[in-house]
Every structure is written in C-alpha cells, then in structure tokens.
Amino acid sequence: MITTSDILHGKILIVDDQEANILLLDQMLRGAGYDAITSTMDPEKVCELHLLNRYDLILLDLQMPGMDGFQVMENLKEIEAGGYLPVLVITAQPEHKLRALNAGAKDFVSKPFDLAEVLIRVHNMLEVRLLHLETKRLYDRVTAEQKMSERLLLNALPYSIVEHLKGRPMATTGSFTELITESFAEVTVLFADLLEFTAFSEGASGEVLVGVLKDISNRFDSSGGDPGLDRSRSIGDAYLASIGLSDAVAIQTIRAAQKAMDVVEALDRFNEHSRFKLKVRIGLETGAALAAVANGDTLYDL
Numbered sequence: 001m002i003t004t005s006d007i008l009h010g011k012i013l014i015v016d017d018q019e020a021n022i023l024l025l026d027q028m029l030r031g032a033g034y035d036a037i038t039s040t041m042d043p044e045k046v047c048e049l050h051l052l053n054r055y056d057l058i059l060l061d062l063q064m065p066g067m068d069g070f071q072v073m074e075n076l077k078e079i080e081a082g083g084y085l086p087v088l089v090i091t092a093q094p095e096h097k098l099r100a101l102n103a104g105a106k107d108f109v110s111k112p113f114d115l116a117e118v119l120i121r122v123h124n125m126l127e128v129r130l131l132h133l134e135t136k137r138l139y140d141r142v143t144a145e146q147k148m149s150e151r152l153l154l155n156a157l158p159y160s161i162v163e164h165l166k167g168r169p170m171a172t173t174g175s176f177t178e179l180i181t182e183s184f185a186e187v188t189v190l191f192a193d194l195l196e197f198t199a200f201s202e203g204a205s206g207e208v209l210v211g212v213l214k215d216i217s218n219r220f221d222s223s224g225g226d227p228g229l230d231r232s233r234s235i236g237d238a239y240l241a242s243i244g245l246s247d248a249v250a251i252q253t254i255r256a257a258q259k260a261m262d263v264v265e266a267l268d269r270f271n272e273h274s275r276f277k278l279k280v281r282i283g284l285e286t287g288a289a290l291a292a293v294a295n296g297d298t299l300y301d302l
Contacts, residue, residue, distance in 0.1 A: 010056035010126040014039040043067040191283040219266040
C-alpha cells in the first residue's frame with residue numbers, strides 16, 4: 001500500500017530555466033510537506049540526474065533555451081526502464097498540452113501557477129508512479145519465485161530416473177529433440193512435511209530457517225541407509241524419497257514404512273538438541289510413474 005508518507009518522501013526534480021519559477025514551486029511543495037526536492041536550470045543535465053537519482057516525479061518546463069522540454073522527454077525515454085515517464089510538464093501555451101501528452105508526459109500544470117492545482121496534480125502523479133514501481137517489484141518477485149520453484153522441482157526429481165534417462169540416446173530432428181519416456185509399473189513415494197512450518201518461519205530469521213532445514217534434511221538423508229531407497233531430496237519444508245525404481249515391488253511397502261520410522265526418529269533426535277520442537281507428517285503413495293525428457297528438460301509424474 002502507498003501511504004501519504006511515501007508520497008511526501010517521493011523524489012522530485014524541478015526543471016526550469018527561470019530561477020523564480022523554481023523557487024516558487026519549491027516553496028509550494030515544501031509548504032505541503034514534500035521533503036525530497038531538487039532542481040536544475042540546465043535541461044541537458046536532466047538525464048544524468050535521473051540516472052543517478054531515479055526521480056519519482058520530474059516537473060519539466062517546456063520552453064527552455066538550448067534544449068526544450070520535448071527533447072528532454074525524448075532523451076528520458078531512452079533511459080527510463082519500463083517506458084513510464086514520470087513527467088509533469090509546465091507550460092503557459094495551451095497548444096503545447098496535447099503535444100506534450102503525446103510525447104510521453106503524464107500530466108501538466110499551467111502558468112501562472114495555481115497552488116491547489118499544482119498540489120493535486122503532483123500528489124496524483126506521485127501516487128501513480130509509486131504504485132507503478134510497487135507493481136513492477138511485485139511482478140519481478142513473483143517471476144523470480146516462479147523460476148526458483150521450477151528449479152527446486154527439477155532438483156527434486158528421483159535421481160535414478162534422471163540418471164537412467166540421461167543414458168538413453170535422444171532422437172533429434174533439426175533443432176527439436178523428440179520426447180523420450182520411461183514408465184515404471186509401481187513406485188512408492190514417501191512424503192514428509194514439517195507441520196505448522198509457516199508459523200515457525202514467521203518468528204525466525206532467514207539464516208536460522210536455512211540452518212534448520214539443512215540440518216533436518218541431512219538427518220533424513222543419513223537415516224536408514226537402505227540400498228533400495230532412491231536418492232532423497234528436499235524442497236523447503238517438504239521432503240521426498242522414492243522407493244521401488246529398481247527393486248522388487250513386494251518389498252516397497254516395508255522399505256517405505258521403515259524409512260518413515262527413520263524420518264520420525266531423525267526429527268526426534270533433532271528436537272532433543274534444538275529449542276525448536278517440530279513435528280512431521282508422513283505420507284506414502286504407491287502408483288505408476290512416468291518420466292520423460294523433452295528438449296533437455298526432465299519431467300516426472302506419479
């Protein structure tokens with residue numbers, strides 16, 4: 001959420017070749033509570049200043065000697081990521097308003113200045129700009145988390161399936177690698193989930209969480225030692241182990257139950273030496289498994 005405090009702390013640049021206009025705008029804005037205001041009378045410095053400070057709003061005069069406001073906006077387009085120009089143009093020429101909006105400006109104020117109009121337009125512009133940045137941050141975060149989830153899922157694939165498929169030749173037609181599949185009649189998967197882990201994570205630092213998960217995962221990996229158990233992997237607070245990829249079906253359930261008891265005992269040993277008293281939920285699932293490789297990416301479904 002964007003608060004009034006966020007808006008008042010928004011970074012503002014005033015660009016005008018008339019010092020009197022800069023002083024008047026600066027006084028108006030500071031009187032309304034804005035506290036991050038800078039200015040320049042040189043339009044050629046705007047892009048450099050924006051690269052250094054990434055302003056949330058640029059109050060830009062259109063008529064200036066040497067380089068006018070329209071050229072400044074064209075230059076800003078080349079450096080403003082996402083194509084959003086945080087520009088509020090200042091003009092005394094009504095015919096310039098439409099041209100300025102077409103050039104990328106988001107709004108305008110007219111000369112001579114009207115205090116109420118300036119403050120309303122500045123407030124609205126800053127609010128929209130900050131919402132735009134917040135939306136972009138959230139989008140980038142979701143995208144990054146999605147990519148991380150995909151990588152974690154790939155890392156959790158049963159090791160023996162991945163190694164087996166890697167050893168099979170893949171038929172290639174042009175630049176496309178055909179789908180290669182391998183089916184397993186019956187596989188048992190053990191799933192261990194730490195209970196109420198979300199509540200636990202809210203009260204612990206990232207460093208503590210990583211340490212706890214690593215410790216528990218290592219204890220789970222080292223428990224049992226049954227050669228019929230496929231390589232185990234962890235995903236956050238979840239733990240997977242597959243059984244029966246290369247062994248007789250008849251002993252899968254026994255091995256799965258033994259591994260489940262080993263996991264519970266491993267967590268009990270962890271709790272004995274830790275101030276975090278965690279519990280685990282165990283699940284067992286038996287069914288047909290299908291693995292595939294398409295264009296170099298390993299897929300797995302149970």
